[in-house]
Amino acid sequence: MERLAGKTAIVTGGASGIGAATVRLFVEEGARVLIADTQEERGQELAGKLGDAAGFLRVDVTREHDIEAVVDECMTRWGRLDCMFNNAGFGGALGSIETTTVEEFDITFDVLLKGVFLGIKHAARVMRPRGAGSILSTASVAGLKTGESPHLYSVAKAAVIHLTRSVALELGEHGIRVNCICPGIVATPLAAGSPKASPESLKKLAHSLARAQALGRIGQPEDIARAALWLASDDAEWITGHAQVVDGGAFAGRPWNRQPDWITADRPLKLYRPEGR
Numbered sequence: 001m002e003r004l005a006g007k008t009a010i011v012t013g014g015a016s017g018i019g020a021a022t023v024r025l026f027v028e029e030g031a032r033v034l035i036a037d038t039q040e041e042r043g044q045e046l047a048g049k050l051g052d053a054a055g056f057l058r059v060d061v062t063r064e065h066d067i068e069a070v071v072d073e074c075m076t077r078w079g080r081l082d083c084m085f086n087n088a089g090f091g092g093a094l095g096s097i098e099t100t101t102v103e104e105f106d107i108t109f110d111v112l113l114k115g116v117f118l119g120i121k122h123a124a125r126v127m128r129p130r131g132a133g134s135i136l137s138t139a140s141v142a143g144l145k146t147g148e149s150p151h152l153y154s155v156a157k158a159a160v161i162h163l164t165r166s167v168a169l170e171l172g173e174h175g176i177r178v179n180c181i182c183p184g185i186v187a188t189p190l191a192a193g194s195p196k197a198s199p200e201s202l203k204k205l206a207h208s209l210a211r212a213q214a215l216g217r218i219g220q221p222e223d224i225a226r227a228a229l230w231l232a233s234d235d236a237e238w239i240t241g242h243a244q245v246v247d248g249g250a251f252a253g254r255p256w257n258r259q260p261d262w263i264t265a266d267r268p269l270k271l272y273r274p275e276g277r
């Protein structure tokens with residue numbers, strides 16, 4: 001299937017994890033893709049493997065000039081930008097609210113929120129004149145539910161969801177769709193806590209958290225990439241302002257095997273049975 005035939009995309013954070021899986025899938029589906037990331041070696045290596053359909057640019061999403069440059073590069077190279085995927089991210093500030101510094105606050109919001117804002121802003125600049133485009137961002141289940149991740153990460157991802165919905169209302173009349181994806185736990189270096197996480201540590205993580213979601217396994221980057229493909233493609237032409245949860249059931253709640261006995265044990269209903277029933 002060539003669901004993105006003739007289309008172009010930019011994927012921030014495209015050198016690793018969810019971004020890298022999306023770059024590979026988009027190219028497989030016929031798109032040409034620019035990988036925008038601070039990890040130069042990994043980004044170049046991936047682009048090299050994909051040939052003419054891919055390129056790499058060193059981009060720090062917190063810098064407006066870098067985002068502007070990658071959008072302009074896409075226009076110069078291919079004359080159009082069909083999909084902007086604002087996906088770059090990191091875990092942000094950790095620990096208690098009292099020990100979190102203002103510097104940590106700033107860097108967390110710079111990467112996780114300002115980076116998304118800049119991506120949307122510059123994608124809109126080139127998509128508006130064509131009257132078409134799909135803007136995607138990676139939010140998180142942590143943006144829908146607290147207690148799943150550090151304070152500021154959760155708040156920044158909630159803001160990404162709100163920004164998505166708010167901007168979708170503006171850009172809809174210009175034919176531009178704006179959506180985000182809310183992954184649950186996905187086996188990537190970010191989830192394992194280190195950019196250099198080994199395949200073994202990712203396997204360990206997958207094993208230890210498998211039962212935390214109803215479908216009995218954590219996510220793989222390809223699970224999220226397939227959602228991004230759908231939202232980027234014309235199959236989603238009537239979808240905007242949407243926060244797509246992709247999480248094996250985690251957001252729905254505790255899996256059956258983790259719910260208390262009074263809920264899960266099969267027994268006849270005795271108490272509180274309405275009279276005559």
Ligand SMILES: NC(=O)c1ccc[n+]([C@@H]2O[C@H](COP(=O)([O-])OP(=O)(O)OC[C@H]3O[C@@H](n4cnc5c(N)ncnc54)[C@H](O)[C@@H]3O)[C@@H](O)[C@H]2O)c1
Pocket residue numbers: 012013014015016017018019036037038039059060061062087088089090111138139140141182183184185186187188189190191195
């Ligand atoms: N892995 C999970 O469990 C999970 C769950 C929900 C949401 N997410 C989100 O998914 C997105 C992708 O993360 P991942 O899990 O694939 O992790 P990852 O660490 O594999 O990839 C993140 C990429 O972003 C890049 N990056 C970080 N800061 C950047 C910056 N300032 N400029 C440009 N690139 C930068 C990194 O170099 C890296 O290549 C993030 O937004 C993350 O918050 C991840």
